Amino acid sequence: MESLTKWLSWLFGLVLIIILGYILGDIVLVSLKHFSWNFLLESPYSAGRKGGIFPIIISTLLILCISLLAVIPIGLTSALFLTEYSDRNNKSIIFIRKSIEILSAVPSIVFGLFGNAVFSVYLGFGFSILSGGLTLAIMALPLFITTAEKGFRSVPTNYRLVASSLGMSKFTMIISIIVPYALPSIFVGIILSIGRALAETAALIFTSGYVDRMPESFFDSGRSLSIHIYDLSMNVPGGDVNAYKTSFVLIVLILTTNALINTVLNNWYKKRIAL
Amino acid sequence: MSLSKYPWKGKLSDEECCETSSIISVKNLSLSYDEKKAFNEISLEINRGCVTGIIGPSGCGKSSFIHCLNRMTELYSNTQVKGDIHFNGTSIFDIRVNLLELRKDIGIVFQEPTPLPLSIISNIELPLKEHKFNNVQDRAVQALKDVGLWNEVKDKLKTPANNLSGGQKQRLCIARTIALEPKVILMDEPCSSLDPISTDRIEELIHGIKGKYTILIVTHNLAQARRVCDYIFAFWYDETSSCGQILESGTCAEIFQHSQNKIIRDYVGGIKG
Numbered sequence: 001m002e003s004l005t006k007w008l009s010w011l012f013g014l015v016l017i018i019i020l021g022y023i024l025g026d027i028v029l030v031s032l033k034h035f036s037w038n039f040l041l042e043s044p045y046s047a048g049r050k051g052g053i054f055p056i057i058i059s060t061l062l063i064l065c066i067s068l069l070a071v072i073p074i075g076l077t078s079a080l081f082l083t084e085y086s087d088r089n090n091k092s093i094i095f096i097r098k099s100i101e102i103l104s105a106v107p108s109i110v111f112g113l114f115g116n117a118v119f120s121v122y123l124g125f126g127f128s129i130l131s132g133g134l135t136l137a138i139m140a141l142p143l144f145i146t147t148a149e150k151g152f153r154s155v156p157t158n159y160r161l162v163a164s165s166l167g168m169s170k171f172t173m174i175i176s177i178i179v180p181y182a183l184p185s186i187f188v189g190i191i192l193s194i195g196r197a198l199a200e201t202a203a204l205i206f207t208s209g210y211v212d213r214m215p216e217s218f219f220d221s222g223r224s225l226s227i228h229i230y231d232l233s234m235n236v237p238g239g240d241v242n243a244y245k246t247s248f249v250l251i252v253l254i255l256t257t258n259a260l261i262n263t264v265l266n267n268w269y270k271k272r273i274a275l
Numbered sequence: 276m277s278l279s280k281y282p283w284k285g286k287l288s289d290e291e292c293c294e295t296s297s298i299i300s301v302k303n304l305s306l307s308y309d310e311k312k313a314f315n316e317i318s319l320e321i322n323r324g325c326v327t328g329i330i331g332p333s334g335c336g337k338s339s340f341i342h343c344l345n346r347m348t349e350l351y352s353n354t355q356v357k358g359d360i361h362f363n364g365t366s367i368f369d370i371r372v373n374l375l376e377l378r379k380d381i382g383i384v385f386q387e388p389t390p391l392p393l394s395i396i397s398n399i400e401l402p403l404k405e406h407k408f409n410n411v412q413d414r415a416v417q418a419l420k421d422v423g424l425w426n427e428v429k430d431k432l433k434t435p436a437n438n439l440s441g442g443q444k445q446r447l448c449i450a451r452t453i454a455l456e457p458k459v460i461l462m463d464e465p466c467s468s469l470d471p472i473s474t475d476r477i478e479e480l481i482h483g484i485k486g487k488y489t490i491l492i493v494t495h496n497l498a499q500a501r502r503v504c505d506y507i508f509a510f511w512y513d514e515t516s517s518c519g520q521i522l523e524s525g526t527c528a529e530i531f532q533h534s535q536n537k538i539i540r541d542y543v544g545g546i547k548g
Contacts, residue, residue, distance in 0.1 A: 161385070168405045
């Protein structure tokens with residue numbers, strides 16, 4: 001029985017690796033065959049069949065910036081409220097926590113329609129990078145809050161006791177001890193949020209739109225990399241090669257942000273906290 | 276290691292060691308966790324500048340008792356404190372008492388050495404800054420010298436405090452407490468997780484700083500109580516009321532040499548415990 005489970009897990013693990021490897025390999029091989037640096041620096045034309053993706057990279061980064069600027073402060077304060085300033089067993093707190101969990105399972109198209117109704121129409125931001133960024137923020141918030149909350153809960157109670165026993169205020173305790181200690185979890189939350197934002201298509205079609213020109217302000221529509229991939233592969237005959245190359249850029253972008261954040265964080269953590 | 280180097284060791288005279296003015300006076304103090312009582316109706320006086328020991332077997336409310344003295348018990352869920360504690364003449368439960376100031380004046384060193392996850396020097400500087408002391412750096416260095424840690428850490432002040440050894444961590448925790456210039460230092464079994472050499476250093480330290488600070492130490496180690504304490508309160512678990520109480524109190528010599536109570540006499544004599 002034991003060897004059977006062992007073989008089964010090996011088998012399924014292997015299947016998974018082969019599927020992932022096939023997708024990645026396909027993308028990398030096709031992209032590298034046609035790759036040139038100009039692809040990153042030119043604007044697209046002929047509906048994206050020709051030219052590059054420079055404005056699309058910029059729009060993507062702008063959307064990402066806006067959503068992170070909204071997610072990080074709101075998410076951190078919410079998580080701190082849930083862990084440090086509220087009673088875990090209080091009924092309304094349990095209700096809030098459950099709601100957050102349910103929100104993180106809502107399909108993205110629902111968030112897209114919500115973002116369209118609230119940001120684009122009601123608040124009058126129209127199809128813009130701002131609407132898109134804020135919609136992504138709302139979508140990523142539940143995930144971010146849950147991750148950050150787990151991080152804050154993992155701070156040993158002893159540190160809280162010691163800080164109080166030294167007559168330190170709660171504010172100092174949170175700023176100097178709890179948040180730094182929980183930084184790895186907070187950054188996992190940020191990485192997950194970035195991943196979720198970069199991968200999102202459905203919610204953005206209704207909010208940031210799919211204009212592929214260079215955006216001039218946050219109120220301009222902008223096309224994200226994932227929408228570009230979707231559009232090229234679904235709506236544009238002959239756009240396949242550029243869809244491949246855009247996917248390649250997206251994957252590299254995600255991997256490098258992850259690696260960068262991890263390295264910086266690990267170095268800092270080792271130097272300062274050393275556990 | 277000769278006794279002459281440590282004149283306080285084995286001290287068993289009946290003479291009173293220090294002033295006998297009380298700094299903390301506890302009146303009819305009871306503590307319960309949920310429905311379970313930790314100790315009941317305890318009254319005692321702590322003398323200024325002395326080392327007062329609290330001895331007794333596990334589970335008789337010793338630690339809980341000293342955690343009441345700077346209101347740490349309020350941080351644990353489901354605790355209920357009854358009775359009153361006066362510190363320098365005013366009740367610590369008075370609503371005008373600033374809790375942060377109270378905990379600065381009555382510091383505590385925990386059983387488990389727990390440096391904050393910061394650098395060695397920040398561990399001392401952060402609380403100093405929080406209480407708006409001036410010359411924070413000098414004070415931090417002085418505190419490290421006071422606990423005899425300076426020479427060991429002066430080249431790595433900015434490295435994480437968690438890299439220190441157990442004994443060093445505990446001395447850092449004491450340094451962190453005395454840097455705040457408290458009036459009273461509570462020590463909750465400060466040596467129970469340390470090796471004999473580190474224990475020795477901490478006892479030396481206690482002897483060095485007594486007089487300047489009032490020290491209250493909970494210990495399971497009777498030999499240690501005998502070495503460092505001027506006064507002793509012996510706690511015991513009372514079967515009839517099923518909670519802790521004080522069986523006997525007195526100077527170190529009174530408890531260790533001519534205890535009036537048979538249970539305590541057996542306990543300190545190593546026959547029972």
